[in-house]
Amino acid sequence: MIEKNVLTDFSSSISQPEIDPSTYVHPLASVIGRVILGKNILVSPMASIRGDEGQPLFIGDDSNVQDGVVIHALETEVNGKSVEKNLYTVNEEKYAVYVGKRVSLAHQVQIHGPVVVHDDTFVGMKSLVFKSLVGNGCVIEPGCILMGVTIPDRRTIPAGSIVKTQEDADNLPEITEDYPMKDMNRGVVHVNTSLAKGYLEATGARPASEHL
Amino acid sequence: MIEKNVLTDFSSSISQPEIDPSTYVHPLASVIGRVILGKNILVSPMASIRGDEGQPLFIGDDSNVQDGVVIHALETEVNGKSVEKNLYTVNEEKYAVYVGKRVSLAHQVQIHGPVVVHDDTFVGMKSLVFKSLVGNGCVIEPGCILMGVTIPDRRTIPAGSIVKTQEDADNLPEITEDYPMKDMNRGVVHVNTSLAKGYLEATGARPASEHL
Amino acid sequence: MIEKNVLTDFSSSISQPEIDPSTYVHPLASVIGRVILGKNILVSPMASIRGDEGQPLFIGDDSNVQDGVVIHALETEVNGKSVEKNLYTVNEEKYAVYVGKRVSLAHQVQIHGPVVVHDDTFVGMKSLVFKSLVGNGCVIEPGCILMGVTIPDRRTIPAGSIVKTQEDADNLPEITEDYPMKDMNRGVVHVNTSLAKGYLEATGARPASEHL
Numbered sequence: 001m002i003e004k005n006v007l008t009d010f011s012s013s014i015s016q017p018e019i020d021p022s023t024y025v026h027p028l029a030s031v032i033g034r035v036i037l038g039k040n041i042l043v044s045p046m047a048s049i050r051g052d053e054g055q056p057l058f059i060g061d062d063s064n065v066q067d068g069v070v071i072h073a074l075e076t077e078v079n080g081k082s083v084e085k086n087l088y089t090v091n092e093e094k095y096a097v098y099v100g101k102r103v104s105l106a107h108q109v110q111i112h113g114p115v116v117v118h119d120d121t122f123v124g125m126k127s128l129v130f131k132s133l134v135g136n137g138c139v140i141e142p143g144c145i146l147m148g149v150t151i152p153d154r155r156t157i158p159a160g161s162i163v164k165t166q167e168d169a170d171n172l173p174e175i176t177e178d179y180p181m182k183d184m185n186r187g188v189v190h191v192n193t194s195l196a197k198g199y200l201e202a203t204g205a206r207p208a209s210e211h212l
Numbered sequence: 213m214i215e216k217n218v219l220t221d222f223s224s225s226i227s228q229p230e231i232d233p234s235t236y237v238h239p240l241a242s243v244i245g246r247v248i249l250g251k252n253i254l255v256s257p258m259a260s261i262r263g264d265e266g267q268p269l270f271i272g273d274d275s276n277v278q279d280g281v282v283i284h285a286l287e288t289e290v291n292g293k294s295v296e297k298n299l300y301t302v303n304e305e306k307y308a309v310y311v312g313k314r315v316s317l318a319h320q321v322q323i324h325g326p327v328v329v330h331d332d333t334f335v336g337m338k339s340l341v342f343k344s345l346v347g348n349g350c351v352i353e354p355g356c357i358l359m360g361v362t363i364p365d366r367r368t369i370p371a372g373s374i375v376k377t378q379e380d381a382d383n384l385p386e387i388t389e390d391y392p393m394k395d396m397n398r399g400v401v402h403v404n405t406s407l408a409k410g411y412l413e414a415t416g417a418r419p420a421s422e423h424l
Numbered sequence: 425m426i427e428k429n430v431l432t433d434f435s436s437s438i439s440q441p442e443i444d445p446s447t448y449v450h451p452l453a454s455v456i457g458r459v460i461l462g463k464n465i466l467v468s469p470m471a472s473i474r475g476d477e478g479q480p481l482f483i484g485d486d487s488n489v490q491d492g493v494v495i496h497a498l499e500t501e502v503n504g505k506s507v508e509k510n511l512y513t514v515n516e517e518k519y520a521v522y523v524g525k526r527v528s529l530a531h532q533v534q535i536h537g538p539v540v541v542h543d544d545t546f547v548g549m550k551s552l553v554f555k556s557l558v559g560n561g562c563v564i565e566p567g568c569i570l571m572g573v574t575i576p577d578r579r580t581i582p583a584g585s586i587v588k589t590q591e592d593a594d595n596l597p598e599i600t601e602d603y604p605m606k607d608m609n610r611g612v613v614h615v616n617t618s619l620a621k622g623y624l625e626a627t628g629a630r631p632a633s634e635h636l
Contacts, residue, residue: 001239001240001257004414005410006407006410006411006413006414007410008403008406008407008410009406010403010406026454027425028240028425028452028454028472030238030240030257030258030279032257044472044474045425045454045456045472045474046258046280046454046470046471046472046492046494047258048240048256048257048258048279048280050256050257050279052407053403053407066494066496067454067472067474067494067496068258068280068320068470068472068492068494070258070278070279070280070319070320072278072279072319075399075403107494107496107534107536108320108492108494108532108534110319110320110337110338112319112337125534125536125552125554126338126534126550126552126569128337128338128354128355130337130354142552142554142569142571143552143569143586145338145354145355145371145372147354147371159569159571159586159588160569160586162355162371162372164371187499191432191434191477191499194432194433194434195430195432195476195477198429198430198431198432199430201430202428202430213451213452213469216626217622218619218622218623218625218626219622220615220618220619220622221618222615222618240452242450242452242469242470242491244469258470258492259470260452260468260469260470260491260492262468262469262491264619265615265619280470280492280532282470282490282491282492282531282532284490284491284531287611287615320492320532322531322532322549322550324531324549338550340549340550340566340567342549342566357550357566357567357583357584359566359583374567374583374584376583
């Protein structure tokens, strides 16, 4: 279900999600408001991407939003004025949530902006990323909580970790050749982009009328 | 989607949810059975409020039920007899779940009755409250588990805490002037009540026929 | 919503879910692809059972799939060849996910295959079971993470545990006579099979046309 957001004192404009025609949104997923979805993305059942408070929410090409994922963000505007602390700048544009290319958001993940997740990172099942920036090529194992931290590139976060201080973030282990989940994200991206293509073809191209 | 519950040996009556006309239930949220929703509540996509086992489930005015939240409760009746251990009494009425006024149930929270959450409390993302009573003005940070405890008023629970003994509950820190999330719930309530109003206006008043 | 999966290089056939007529799938739940659901199962709102990567996903008689549960699995086939490491054999058949009889998958649980959960086990709210085998009659309390382990029969896993080594799994406590949740699953199964029956009768038998 794809809908516009609504006018409030923290949102002075109404937006329709911008969704590349190669991206598949399941009918039991919800995408609302100022959301930009790139190419070849699978948005699975029960996912909610809600761009009606912090805006915009951006997902790059070949990423995936798996079952039950929630993406939302703290307010980025109050009475027409920008709330800078809740925005990240990437490539000279400002975002409430910026998810790069080939990023996997596994089942039941939550991304709560302000957040950046850079390219080729795997966010493991049930993990929460809040007020944080995650580098390129990281592997966040299942059940982690990241709050208020910056994760350097190519780090791994052990399952169930709670990372709330920058010192803890800086001490996370680097991904080494013998790390078992080193290449996993590549396979997850392949599976999800293939499924997006398959479901789009099976259901026919998303009709314009579905964009309410 | 708003539906009645069904007759079973633990539910001797069929109820239609009672929803104030100022409250907005997203079409991809589910509200079933003996549920009472007060004024100005936003029930977001993928939330499930299911009053078919423990009953009733009550949510007070100006509270919010965010994306993917689940509210359910242990049985409160067996073969027509009340199961007192699974009921809380608030203002001389019995409830399986009682959520007060201006309470935020953040994304992917679970409230599993018997539970009381008193006014002005923030239940952080992904937290679980089970068989517990939470006081006024608390801040439960993300990813907590509360089981079988009573939380005094104005306490904060650090992210990722597991609170299973009353001794641990009693030792939780009080909210102080320098606590960063001290006033956060006020803003969350403002955002969500504004969105409820906006979505109701945008979609037109909920037609009676939607109450199946 | 009940749908077929799609052809990909990890899925050489298209399957319609096989659902016993005594099983109830809520209209806001999603069941896709090579999924086998036995008798008297309640699939609650916001559950997603997606048999389009690892296949098949099997749920035995009298089990339950509660609100917001996600069931999915790692690929079991690549270019027409079986991926044995992602399959478990039960009763001489191979499965990506095998859930036995009278198993409860409580609210917001995630089962990510390869996984086996044997009969009469309770998987507590918000727990994640990934690449693991769980024995008969276990009680997984809420908020646990199991990864890459085999849990012997009749063990209990304390709330919030992270079990990632076989040594930890082997040391889990056995269920004793004085364990408070010893008989809980029996009640949960009774409640859920009763609700499945009630909702089926209330909505009429699932019409063939719902199987798209």
